[in-house]
């Protein structure tokens with residue numbers, strides 16, 4: 001029997017733009033806008049307009065979450081909903097009322113609200129006007145929005161996070177073309193990454209000067225542990241270089257207050273270093289996180305690049321230092337196209353323990369996206385044994401690390417209720433609770449009942465089949 005710590009966060013995560021729907025929202029975010037101009041890039045042309053209707057059904061939804069035994073839930077406050085005037089950061093009173101009701105309802109149901117501030121949902125006006133995260137003015141506008149959040153909700157929200165997966169913003173918007181505006185520009189990507197870190201550190205500084213002594217603030221990072229194709233030095237080097245950019249950039253800056261020196265040297269050599277001031281670096285150094293949220297879905301395997309990184313190229317791209325590697329015989333979630341490798345969670349936990357001062361952290365997302373889940377409907381309920389298996393295997397490895405001293409205080413599944421997910425819209429379902437997107441009827445899956453027991457007992461009867 002696997003035993004978990006007594007005060008463990010057993011919960012699940014969603015975000016404002018993926019659950020609420022656009023109802024009564026004054027501004028459009030990057031994805032709202034992208035759907036307006038190119039609906040065909042979204043799976044079955046399903047957009048964020050209704051999402052899972054949380055704006056209207058939050059009471060019932062929170063009730064269902066409680067029925068699944070969740071003792072903590074993460075969502076995000078939408079910048080595009082809360083703020084009326086994006087330049088002066090005046091708040092929208094209906095939005096303040098809405099988030100107050102949501103937070104109060106979570107608390108009334110005995111669920112700790114964990115609030116994130118930015119989840120891929122920059123107001124599109126700020127992109128059109130200033131280039132979005134390319135601009136330091138936008139960094140300061142974000143800090144203004146964050147300050148309003150602390151002011152209005154900080155009396156009840158005890159756990160805050162600045163960004164969700166900032167590296168996905170960098171990769172999707174500026175490198176690999178999977179988020180609007182699909183720019184391919186390594187140097188801009190580097191500046192955006194730096195500005196996102198600066199925004200996080202400045203928001204932390206604002207949080208601390210607001211004087212919430214009992215509360216904590218952190219950042220949510222998606223870590224994809226690197227595994228080299230072979231133990232040969234060229235593959236090891238490729239893996240190391242990829243790790244520096246993909247994982248350590250935000251980890252080091254957020255936890256240690258400094259960017260990895262090797263990475264800085266590489267960017268200098270490439271003439272691609274971000275523009276900065278000493279004052280900004282001091283803010284980053286002084287405003288490290290209280291705790292981390294780690295999203296883990298899949299490992300990242302790489303091999304040496306096809307061409308030497310010293311080859312002549314006009315444009316710098318960070319991924320010229322490695323080549324993605326598909327390990328033969330790897331285990332896959334075929335629906336989503338991601339490798340399943342639960343032991344990576346143990347490796348992440350050891351890395352945090354050994355290289356990041358064993359800072360307090362929790363698994364802020366992990367989960368299994370499955371398409372066409374109706375095929376597992378039995379008597380009106382989705383029998384998602386594969387999800388139970390997936391979660392159990394990850395918890396097995398997490399438990400091993402905790403026994404060895406890892407400072408992990410929770411496990412949040414992505415997601416409580418099937419929600420809308422960017423370009424994939426409603427293709428992959430991750431929830432403990434299913435959503436019928438035509439009727440908005442929500443039904444607890446088998447995994448939801450299973451999770452309740454897990455959360456109530458803090459025990460898991462599971463061993464790995466060899």
Ligand code: BGP
Nearest residue numbers: 164165336369414421422424428
């Ligand atoms: C994470 C994001 C979530 C969610 C999840 C599943 O990267 O933080 O917002 O989208 O991925 O993604 P998808 O539904 O595209 O499989």
